[in-house]
Amino acid sequence: MAQINPSILSADFARLAEEATAVEGADWLHVDVMDNHFVPNLTLGVPIVESLSRATETPLDCHLMIEDPDRWAPQYVEAGAGSVTFHVEAAAAPVRLAREIRAKGARASMALKPATPIEPYEDLLPELDMLLIMTVEPGFGGQAFLDIMLPKIRRTRELISKHGLELWLQVDGGVSESTIERCAEAGADVFVAGSAVYGANDPAEAVRALRTKADGTIASAAWACNH
Numbered sequence: 001m002a003q004i005n006p007s008i009l010s011a012d013f014a015r016l017a018e019e020a021t022a023v024e025g026a027d028w029l030h031v032d033v034m035d036n037h038f039v040p041n042l043t044l045g046v047p048i049v050e051s052l053s054r055a056t057e058t059p060l061d062c063h064l065m066i067e068d069p070d071r072w073a074p075q076y077v078e079a080g081a082g083s084v085t086f087h088v089e090a091a092a093a094p095v096r097l098a099r100e101i102r103a104k105g106a107r108a109s110m111a112l113k114p115a116t117p118i119e120p121y122e123d124l125l126p127e128l129d130m131l132l133i134m135t136v137e138p139g140f141g142g143q144a145f146l147d148i149m150l151p152k153i154r155r156t157r158e159l160i161s162k163h164g165l166e167l168w169l170q171v172d173g174g175v176s177e178s179t180i181e182r183c184a185e186a187g188a189d190v191f192v193a194g195s196a197v198y199g200a201n202d203p204a205e206a207v208r209a210l211r212t213k214a215d216g217t218i219a220s221a222a223w224a225c226n227h
């Protein structure tokens with residue numbers, strides 16, 4: 001079954017609590033944390049995550065696009081995030097960090113930028129609850145989906161199956177009604193969508209439409225049938 005995670009990067013930051021409840025049917029609320037160092041953009045930090053976790057029943061999926069996640073990621077768990085994603089390109093000790101996130105009670109997730117291959121990290125997969133494959137260069141919402149990431153999604157799904165893992169495979173960037181089926185067919189089961197949800201007239205309806213397309217594709221996808 002697909003999970004649809006709207007990204008509040010495309011929401012109105014002055015009305016975050018309202019925007020969070022506008023997508024009540026969503027599985028998780030995706031929160032993009034950017035520090036203007038790891039990526040050339042600046043968004044929000046621990047205090048806003050703390051407030052948001054009190055303002056919505058939907059669990060928070062925090063995507064940290066920051067330097068030194070080894071220092072900061074545990075604070076996002078304490079702030080109420082149910083899932084914390086760090087970038088492997090920024091982490092000094094990804095295994096220790098994943099274990100610390102899990103020990104503090106959240107799901108541990110690791111992200112790969114488009115130019116980062118999955119193969120060197122095969123042995124780390126059992127340490128993770130989710131792997132995030134970026135389908136745009138991180139930093140901004142509203143960018144075009146990178147089709148060249150589809151083979152990496154496919155190879156990652158093969159590794160997950162090979163090791164018999166329950167790991168979720170998330171895609172983030174340019175996911176819309178016109179690209180979600182390609183991602184699902186390749187092996188993704190968790191879908192982040194910013195502009196496709198918050199840019200729609202009815203965000204909750206946009207979530208339902210994305211879910212219908214992803215579920216339909218997963219139901220007949222070879223990777224899910226063999227699962």
Ligand SMILES: O=C(CO)[C@H](O)[C@H](O)COP(=O)(O)O
Binds near residue numbers: 030063174193
């Ligand atoms: O991590 C991100 C950007 O770095 C965002 O989650 C992502 O871009 C969502 O926005 P959109 O669906 O509009 O591409």
Ligand SMILES: [Fe+2]
Binds near residue numbers: 007031032063172
């Ligand atoms: Fe994100």
